Amino acid sequence: xxxxxxxxxxxxxxxxxxxxxxxxxxxxxxxxxxxxxxxxxxxxxxxxxxxxxxxxxxxxxxxxxxxxxxxxxxxxxxxxxxxxxxxxxxxxxxxxxxxxxxxxxxxxxxxxxxxxxxxxxxxxxxxxxxxxxxxxxxxxxxxxxxxxxxxxxxxxxxxxxxxxxxx
Amino acid sequence: xxxxxxxxxxxxxxxxxxxxxxxxxxxxxxxxxxxxxxxxxxxxxxxxxxxxxxxxxxxxxxxxxxxxxxxxxxxxxxxxxxxxxxxxxxxxxxxxxxxxxxxxxxxxxxx
Amino acid sequence: xxxxxxxxxxxxxxxxxxxxxxxxxxxxxxxxxxxxxxxxxxxxxxxxxxxxxxxxxxxxxxxxxxxxxxxxxxxxxxxxxxxxxxxxxxxxxxxxxxxxxxxxxxxxxxxxxxxxxxxxxxxxxxxxxxxxxxxxxxxxxxxxxxxxxxxxxxxxxxxxxxxxxxxxxxxxxxxxxxxxxxxxxxxxxxxxxxxxxxxxxxxxxxxxxxxxxxxxxxxxxxxxxxxxxxxxxxxxxxxxxxxxxxxxxxxxxxxxxxxxxxxxxxxxxxxxxxxxxxxxxxxxxxxxxxxxxxxxxxxxxxxxxxxxxxxxxxxxxxxxxxxxxxxxxxxxxxxxxxxxxxxxxxxxxxxxxxxxxxxxxxxxxxxxxxxxxxxxxxxxxxxxxxxxxxxxxxxxxxxxxxxxxxxxxxxxxxxxxxxxxxxxxxxxxxxxxxxxxxxxxxxxxxxxxxxxxxxxxxxxxxxxxxxxxxxxxxxxxxxxxxxxxx
Numbered sequence: 001x002x003x004x005x006x007x008x009x010x011x012x013x014x015x016x017x018x019x020x021x022x023x024x025x026x027x028x029x030x031x032x033x034x035x036x037x038x039x040x041x042x043x044x045x046x047x048x049x050x051x052x053x054x055x056x057x058x059x060x061x062x063x064x065x066x067x068x069x070x071x072x073x074x075x076x077x078x079x080x081x082x083x084x085x086x087x088x089x090x091x092x093x094x095x096x097x098x099x100x101x102x103x104x105x106x107x108x109x110x111x112x113x114x115x116x117x118x119x120x121x122x123x124x125x126x127x128x129x130x131x132x133x134x135x136x137x138x139x140x141x142x143x144x145x146x147x148x149x150x151x152x153x154x155x156x157x158x159x160x161x162x163x164x165x166x167x
Numbered sequence: 168x169x170x171x172x173x174x175x176x177x178x179x180x181x182x183x184x185x186x187x188x189x190x191x192x193x194x195x196x197x198x199x200x201x202x203x204x205x206x207x208x209x210x211x212x213x214x215x216x217x218x219x220x221x222x223x224x225x226x227x228x229x230x231x232x233x234x235x236x237x238x239x240x241x242x243x244x245x246x247x248x249x250x251x252x253x254x255x256x257x258x259x260x261x262x263x264x265x266x267x268x269x270x271x272x273x274x275x276x277x278x
Numbered sequence: 279x280x281x282x283x284x285x286x287x288x289x290x291x292x293x294x295x296x297x298x299x300x301x302x303x304x305x306x307x308x309x310x311x312x313x314x315x316x317x318x319x320x321x322x323x324x325x326x327x328x329x330x331x332x333x334x335x336x337x338x339x340x341x342x343x344x345x346x347x348x349x350x351x352x353x354x355x356x357x358x359x360x361x362x363x364x365x366x367x368x369x370x371x372x373x374x375x376x377x378x379x380x381x382x383x384x385x386x387x388x389x390x391x392x393x394x395x396x397x398x399x400x401x402x403x404x405x406x407x408x409x410x411x412x413x414x415x416x417x418x419x420x421x422x423x424x425x426x427x428x429x430x431x432x433x434x435x436x437x438x439x440x441x442x443x444x445x446x447x448x449x450x451x452x453x454x455x456x457x458x459x460x461x462x463x464x465x466x467x468x469x470x471x472x473x474x475x476x477x478x479x480x481x482x483x484x485x486x487x488x489x490x491x492x493x494x495x496x497x498x499x500x501x502x503x504x505x506x507x508x509x510x511x512x513x514x515x516x517x518x519x520x521x522x523x524x525x526x527x528x529x530x531x532x533x534x535x536x537x538x539x540x541x542x543x544x545x546x547x548x549x550x551x552x553x554x555x556x557x558x559x560x561x562x563x564x565x566x567x568x569x570x571x572x573x574x575x576x577x578x579x580x581x582x583x584x585x586x587x588x589x590x591x592x593x594x595x596x597x598x599x600x601x602x603x604x605x606x607x608x609x610x611x612x613x614x615x616x617x618x619x620x621x622x623x624x625x626x627x628x629x630x631x632x633x634x635x636x637x638x639x640x641x642x643x644x645x646x647x648x649x650x651x652x653x654x655x656x657x658x659x660x661x662x663x664x665x666x667x668x669x670x671x672x673x674x675x676x677x678x679x680x681x682x683x684x685x686x687x688x689x690x691x692x693x694x695x696x697x698x699x700x701x702x703x704x705x706x707x708x709x710x711x712x713x714x715x716x717x718x719x720x721x722x723x724x725x726x727x728x729x730x731x732x733x734x735x736x737x738x739x740x741x742x743x744x745x746x747x748x749x750x751x752x753x754x755x756x757x758x759x760x761x762x763x764x
Binding site: 109112113115116141142144145148149151152154155156158159160161162163 | 287294297298301339340341342343380383384387388390391394402403406407409410413414416417420421423432456477478481
């Protein structure tokens, strides 16, 4: 088992552990911190896949900006208490059962599908994820959705200001 | 790495997100679980992009296969950031109005 | 991108700039009236731009967009709806005096999102358009933020829409895995040439259908619809019921057309199932409603179910029938919600059925328009709704889709019951004293009544002379079916 394999399994375990801890943490701040761990693990996966641009964007946008926003809101509301009311045990059971069914469905189909055999994701090499290649395509073929995304931000900005401003 | 591993990891993360949305009552954590689901999809797309790239590169020639998968991830991140800003504004508004972020509080709209 | 492609995008650029113009006007502290009139003129400008670029269509802007006849029909319908909704919004927001101005920015951006959906031929543009629409809607639904209802509706829509987007993306990812392509034609080509793994494709389509059903509020993903319709401001409800449905349906049609979705047995079964349970569920849930906004929400669930019956055959006749049905449904709902807007007071929306008791005697014109709209929803002859339903039935019968067609007929009869119940309320004697009508600028009263009259004429006109509309749609579609080669 080479370094790459060890890293892969380590990051996978870290991501799953983090995700489960997000779910079971009573304190919202702990949930946020565990979610950041998940994002770091996923960024690690991106680096293993040689998608360096996305790895960095993931860290900057998700771990850096979005999660700070979450933390900020939690602290603004002073929700740092472990007093979240719990759903009834039946609702929890139902939720876990739904998730488990969905997962078992996915797993069974991964195991059974023949088309997935012998297909691998290339690790460590392959320069498709480098910023040079992505940038060229982004600003030639995909320039219109890029512009639409800027309009989307305008919409988000106006929306957040309208909803959030004081009377 | 076999692509199955990535699909399994991503579906596990996705399903943990679904369970979170269904079982937690804190609106902020529900929203975080949705972010987790989006990240699972992102991981899946990057793995697929590298899979298609490897296949095309093995067939020879310089190729741009797989670029769109990674660009899609980029756009998903952009959109998620915008969505979070509006979503958190709505959660703050909810806190101001009902002094709680409990999603079970929201059951007044009936007839 | 060459100049012709840029020209084809002109209406969308104008639409995007409309919101920027409104922002600038707000920055210059212009009044609500000025903003309303400018918004109206900008929408007219969009229509003019569409007229101006008609010769350069159809044109593909590779790899993401294609502006063709079908897109023109759907975009035209969307812009028409927004024109009317904009007019109604003025009265609604003017008397609330709660910063009504930013509303127009959001509504135009949402419109742009829906319009982008109609021209998408690639997963990325579908996703961006859908999110532009959804993000504008989050803010619009929660717009009157001092009402608890608004918070609840906004929160519900936020959580469910974000979750359904995640499902959509997961489905798209699986299809990308299967075919290695994200544009509709590329997917179709891959499916034809190299064959495909049924499991992956089926799962992907299934997950995407979850999201589409959510956006169209089809059973079993309809739970948000009634609450959001009730909690949102009336013009926004109107927007959700018409514009967002048109956009999502347009992209569904385009995707199905490209990959020949209806030739897959499983897809037909899923869609038939959803259509049948939506028709039955929507109509049954609507029967006991006393709240007219909730009633229209459930009735729109049923109507989207009828629309899916037209979608099932997957041939040109089905698409034409679907388009006509969507046209009839949109103008009908515009008229019905228009009346709700007119009757809404400063404190609350006129959503209780009691508010409509004896409307006909108080205000014959409004009573008549609401009656015609409800008759059209019920599918009574001489209204647009009847022709729409007839076209859908015709398309279904030609393909021998007996089960959905029979359910459609039976549930329409159930629907008749509760529409007639409202109509009988309109004609009932009334003892209640209603507050005096609000005083508004006569120009806007005239404009609103004018819009209502136009809708009435369209409803009856499309019911009595449907061939004009159908020929128009066919004309545009022929343009769209021309093969695009670059």
